[in-house]
Amino acid sequence: MTDQGDPLARIADALERLTGAMPAMPDWNAAPAYVWDQTGARPVTQLAAPTLDLLKGIDAQKALVTANVARLAAGHAAHDMLLWGARGMGKSALLRTSVIAAQGQDPGTLALVHVAPDAFAALPRLFGALGNEARRFLVFIDDLGFADGDSEGPRALRSWLEGGVDARPANVRLAVTANRRAIVPRHASEQDDPINPRDAVDDKLALADRFGLSVGFHACSQDDYLAIVGGYCASHGLQWDQGEALEWAKRRGARSGRVAWQFVTELAGRIGRAL
Structure with missing residues (x-):
C-alpha cells in the first residue's frame, strides 16, 4: 500500500482507482501461447488443436492461413487476418493449428495471444508490452462482434490495424474470427437512406477491408x-x-x-x- 501522507502517492492511488491497476505481464518468451484477460496475461504451456490433415473441406483456406502465419513466424511481411463465415467450420482451429505448425518449423519465434472478451479495450496495453519483444505474436480475437450502436469498438479496431497512434506494433499481427464478413451488424434500412445510401454500409465494410487477408468459410457439403x-x-x-x-x-x-x-x-x- 502506498504512503497516504505523500501527495504523489495519493495521486497515484487515485489514478489507479480510475484506470485500474496495470495488468500483470509474464515472460513473453516462455510459452507457446498466452491468454490476455482483464487481470493481465497468463501463459498456456500447451497449445491444443487438430492436425492440419484432419481439417478437411477447407483446403484453400488452409493454404492461405498457414502460409501467412509461417511468414509472420519467419519475420517476413505478413497480413492481419479476418476469418469469417459459417460456424463450426474450423476458423479458430485453423489459426491454432497454423501457429503450432509454424512453431514446429521455427521454434520459439512465434506465440499466440488469445484475447478474452473482457480485455478488448485493453489491447493498447498488450501492444505496448509485445512491441518491446523480439519475438513475433499473433493476437487472436475469437468470434468478434459489436453491438448495435457501438461505434467505439469498430473505430478502435480500425485504428489498431492501421493509421492510429496506438496501432499494433510491427512484430504483431491480428487474427479475428467472425460470423459475418462486415463483423458489425447490417440492416436492410441502411440501404433505404435517401442521402448517401451506401455510406453506412461502406463504413462498416471498411473495417473488414483493413485486414490484408480476408478468408471466407462456408457450410460444408x-x-x-x-x-x-x-x-x-x-x-x-x-x-x-x-x-x-x-x-x-x-x-x-x-x-x-x-x-x-x-x-x-x-x-x-x-x-x-x-x-
Whole structure:
C-alpha cells in the first residue's frame, strides 16, 4: 500500500482507482501461447488443436492461413487476418493449428495471444508490452462482434490495424474470427437512406477491408462432412456408420467440422474411450 501522507502517492492511488491497476505481464518468451484477460496475461504451456490433415473441406483456406502465419513466424511481411463465415467450420482451429505448425518449423519465434472478451479495450496495453519483444505474436480475437450502436469498438479496431497512434506494433499481427464478413451488424434500412445510401454500409465494410487477408468459410457439403468424420475416426481408431453420421447432422440442422467432432465424441463415449 502506498504512503497516504505523500501527495504523489495519493495521486497515484487515485489514478489507479480510475484506470485500474496495470495488468500483470509474464515472460513473453516462455510459452507457446498466452491468454490476455482483464487481470493481465497468463501463459498456456500447451497449445491444443487438430492436425492440419484432419481439417478437411477447407483446403484453400488452409493454404492461405498457414502460409501467412509461417511468414509472420519467419519475420517476413505478413497480413492481419479476418476469418469469417459459417460456424463450426474450423476458423479458430485453423489459426491454432497454423501457429503450432509454424512453431514446429521455427521454434520459439512465434506465440499466440488469445484475447478474452473482457480485455478488448485493453489491447493498447498488450501492444505496448509485445512491441518491446523480439519475438513475433499473433493476437487472436475469437468470434468478434459489436453491438448495435457501438461505434467505439469498430473505430478502435480500425485504428489498431492501421493509421492510429496506438496501432499494433510491427512484430504483431491480428487474427479475428467472425460470423459475418462486415463483423458489425447490417440492416436492410441502411440501404433505404435517401442521402448517401451506401455510406453506412461502406463504413462498416471498411473495417473488414483493413485486414490484408480476408478468408471466407462456408457450410460444408455432405461429402466433406463425411470426410471430416472419417478422418477423425481413423485418427482415433473408431468404427462408424455413414447413415448414423448423417442422421446426427440432420438432428442438429447443420453439417460442419464441429458437428462431426461432436459425433466422434459420442462414438468414443459409447465405448468408454477418451479423446
